[in-house]
Amino acid sequence: MDPAAIHTLVQELFVAEGPVDRPVRIASLVAFQGDRRTLTERDLPRIASALVNAEQQQGQGQQHPAPEQAQTPAQARPELTDALARTLHALGTVDLDDLRAVRLGPEAFARHLAIAAPDADEGLDADDARTHASLREAVCAHILRFLVRRSPFVTAAEDAAFEERYARDIVAAHDHLTIYGIDLAHSPDSWPLDAAYLSLETEADGGGPSAPAEQALAGRERVLLWGVAGSGKTTLVQRLAVSVARGDLPTPLAGLRGRVPFVLPVRRFRRDGFPEPDGFLSAVRHPHTAAQPPGWAERVLSHGRGLLLVDGVDEAPEDERERLREALRELPARYPGNVWLVTSRPSAVRENWLASELASERFTELKLSPLSREGVTAFIRRWHAAARQDITDRADLDRLSGDEETLLDAVRITRDLGRLATNPLMCGLLCALHRDRRGYLPRGRKALYDAALSMLLERRDRERAMLPPEGIDLPQEPKIQLLQKLAHWMLVNGRSEMDRATAVETLGRHLPAIPHAARQGGPEEIYRHLLNRTGLLREPTPGSVDFVHRTFQDYLSARAVVERHDFDFLIDHAHLDDWEEVIRMSVALARPDECGYLLEGLLAARKDARPVHARHRKLLAAACLEHATELDPEVRSRVHRYTRDLVRPTSLEAARALGWIGPIVLEMLPDPSGVSDEEAHRLAVTATSIADDRAIDYLVRLRDRGSWAVRAQLAGAWRRYDTDRYAEEIIGHLDERELDFPVSDLEELRALRRLGGRPCVQIAGALAPDQLAEGLVAERLTELWLAYDLGADLDLSWLAAFPRLHTLRLSHRNTGVTGVPEGVQVIVAGA
Structure with a gap:
């Protein structure tokens, strides 16, 4: 039966009138007693019969019973109807108001009715009594829903109470982050969000x-x-x-x-x-x-x-x-x-x-x-601050401080490390590996993940001589093989999460082929070991499992595919964007002949392929080149030849899309000297989307353009590159006309001052007034854009130090400023 029909039956039990702006006794609302009655007690068996019938039909609809089981209990056992009718009659005697009943919930409210109708189960055998209890709770749930809908007061009070509980649930579920390798004795630790964010x-x-x-x-x-x-x-x-x-x-x-x-x-x-x-x-x-x-x-x-x-x-x-x-x-x-x-x-x-x-x-x-230089520094310092929290030995603290400074220097100086440290995940892995390996760091992405797996899967427990907590002691390789099976299942099925039961079943199918693991436990025990000890799996909700980060899933999927030599499988799915990382990592893991086969497959024409998919495959082939350790020069040349025409984007969207390919695209971009300003702008968009200092060499060839769009694109990309080099080779050569020069940190402010300042400056980073007063060149500044939240620094009287300033632009969040010098026009963005 439709839930709306059940609601109509429940509604029939209560009078339509009565206050809705305060709690009301349920006994005063029933429709079979009092001055406003619309039912008699003889109507209760009819309503009870219909409710029993409806509830049982709803249950059968969910469970798909056999036809011979489809008769309703109301027809088969009328004593259940009589029991429920006596329970409904108790609504007229129960000492509860509607708000309190709703807050009790169906189960507790049903117990109140059971106490109010002690003779309701009279004559029922044990099975029927259990069925009646189940029916009573189900009907009580419908009654409470009716009471909530009936009264705005009850609705508001119940909503507020639930929202308090819901807010606590949200905090409990999400107020933590994983910081890899903080404590190498355990799985990746969970740290309070405020401390780690x-x-x-x-x-x-x-x-x-x-x-x-x-x-x-x-x-x-x-x-x-x-x-x-x-x-x-x-x-x-x-x-x-x-x-x-x-x-x-x-x-x-x-x-x-x-x-x-x-x-x-x-x-x-x-x-x-x-x-x-x-x-x-x-x-x-x-x-x-x-x-x-x-x-x-x-x-x-x-x-x-x-x-x-x-x-x-x-x-x-x-x-x-x-x-x-x-x-x-x-x-x-x-x-x-x-x-x-x-x-x-x-x-x-x-x-x-x-x-x-x-x-x-x-x-x-x-x-x-991508994390700026300051962001990388802040992350590394915060990671090490978290690591210090549980260290008491003075020598260990001194060693950790030394590691911190060494890592900061390495990331600044070493190009390979700088290219890896672009986001919180990679920075966290670098910090953990640097500490774990006493300063030795991998130089490429494949080496980084291999080292991370070694750290997470084996070294942390072994180096502490830790006894296996579940009685299972697996070396690194069997763990990787088992984790690969789970990752491969997710890849094939297009999932990033799987049911716990499916994970256990998958492990069970593959355990016989991995005897070292099979000897130590069944699939359930091995699953618990991988979940508790590898630091790579988690149960985000009861009954489900996923990898702590999608990147690990992609990497292990790639390992599985390469081991199975299933390159045609990759090629068949290469047009799907969620396979990109798997394919790039597969190239990094494959042998030279396998790399060649995979790249040739990406370039090959495919019957009925959509043009957009063919273009995607060719660009993916170009993106994979930087991951191939060894590759036939003829294959490399062929990839360049097939993708050369694709790197002349015809729209800004296409220009930005080229950025994900990475530094390899810089080798294929056309010479910008003879192109139109419109195409030069698109090329500038592509090149500035590649956060690698090698892009500066290409951007040098665009720096003398008169086009405002090109100049603005180059000026806005400063923060992605080495500050001093970009200032000297790009910023210092840009035509100043009608151009705002963005400054995001103190280092850039000082570099701009060394260049003699600029008339129009945009401050995008939260710099203090004294830093701006010292860093901006007073005799040159005419327009200033404070494009950040000033916070408490709303007194702008310090601007009096800039006699030529005539225009001040502010964020709409800074409308409460004071002290703006006379004669300075204030423009509020978005106003």
Whole structure:
């Protein structure tokens, strides 16, 4: 029977009138007694029979019984109807108001009714008594839903109580981060979010100054955030959810206070489509879904109180993303006033993926920037500060401090390390390996992951002479083989999470081929060992398992594919963006002849292939070249030849898309000297998307262009490269006309001063007034843009030191400034 029909039956038990603005005794609401009665007691068996019939039909519909079992218990055993009728009659004597009953919940409320009707089970055998108890609780759940819907007071009170509990659940689930290798004696440790979180930088797609993520998100209702693997997308989602749940928000995000965060990882509902609001919690397997008041999430969104954090669009299969996109357009339009943050890897969605004809419904597109030099330094210092917390030995503390400074120097000086230290994941691994290996660090990505696996899977326990806690002692290689089986299953099935039972079953199938593991335990014991001791697996929700980071899953998948020589399998899926990392890592792991076969397969024409997929394969072949340790020169030449024409982008979107290929694309970009300004701008976009100092050599050939778009693109990329070299070779040569020169840190400010200053300067980093007063050149400055949140530094009287200053631009969050010198025009961005 339809739930609406059950609601109608329950509604019949109660009178329509009565106060709804305060708690009301349930006994005064029943429709079979009192002055306003609409039923008699003789009606209760009829309603009870219909409820028993409806509940049993609903249960059978879920369990798909055989036809011979489909008769209703009401027809088979009328004594159940009589028992439930006596229970319903007790509603007229129960000493509870509607608010208290709702807060008790179905189970406790059913116990109250059982006490109020002690003779209800009279004449029932043990089986029927159990059936009656189950029916009583189910009907009580429907009654409580009716009471919630009936009274706005009960609804509001119940919503508030649940939201308090829900906020605690959000904090408990997300207020921690994994910092790899802090304590090498255990699995990767979980650290409080506040202690471990590093503020991330974002930039608008298409260029412009970077800004802290909290500042960039402030005041925006709809944001699509791009970030590569390991860049911190999920960490930012956690930070926002916990901050809102606690009510402890940084100043730029004060507008989110009072909102209800919904953390919605796409991998949890990737095949079932985007859930409706009342299915949010069940879709992500929230532990207290059943306690959610009926219609609560719908009310939150209808009142514009939600913060919806949709994490990992790239986790959805490519053929399901269109359905996901429609939901992410339709739901914000249906429920205006809520704040939406959607995250994805850049390769998974195109530019303007969530565009709308209405400006009010457009998603602002931002991308997480690679860690700046200051960000890398801050991360390394924070990692070592966390590592010190549990160290008491003075010599160990001194050694750790020495390691910290050595690593900082190595990352600054060594190009290979600098290229690896671009995001929090990679920086964390470098810190852990540097400490674990006493200063020895791998030079490439393959070596980094191999060393990380060695550290996580074997060395931490062995070097402490730790006894196996489960009685299982596996060397590194069997662990890797078993983990590869899980990763390979996820790859083949297009998943980034699997059921626990499937994981155990998968291990069970492969254990006989790995005798060292099979001798030590069954699949369940081996699964627990891998979960508890490798530091690579976790159970994000009861009954499910995934890798602690997608990068490890991709790497182990690649190892499995290469060992199986299944390169045709890779080639067949190379047009899918979520296979990119697996294919690039496979090239790094494969032998020279295998690399050649794989790259030739990417270049080969395929019957019925769409042009966009063919282009994607060729660009992927180019991206793989830097990972091939040894490769037939003829194959390398052929990749260059096939991709040469693809690196003349015809749109800004295509120009930015080339950036993910990496430094290898710099070798293929055309000579910009003879191209139009429009094409030169696109080439500048591509080159500045590659955060490698080798890009400077190419950008030098664009620095003398008169085009404002080219000059602005080059000026805005300063923070991605070595400060002094970029200042000398690029910034110092740019035509100053109508150009804002961005400054993001003190080092850049000093470099700009050494160049003699500039008339128009944009301050994108939070520099102190005394630093700006000293660093800006007073006799040159005419226009100043303070493109960051001033915080408490709202007194701008220090600007009197700049006699030629006539225009001041401010963020809309800095409208309370004082002390602006007379004659200076103030322009507020976005006003």
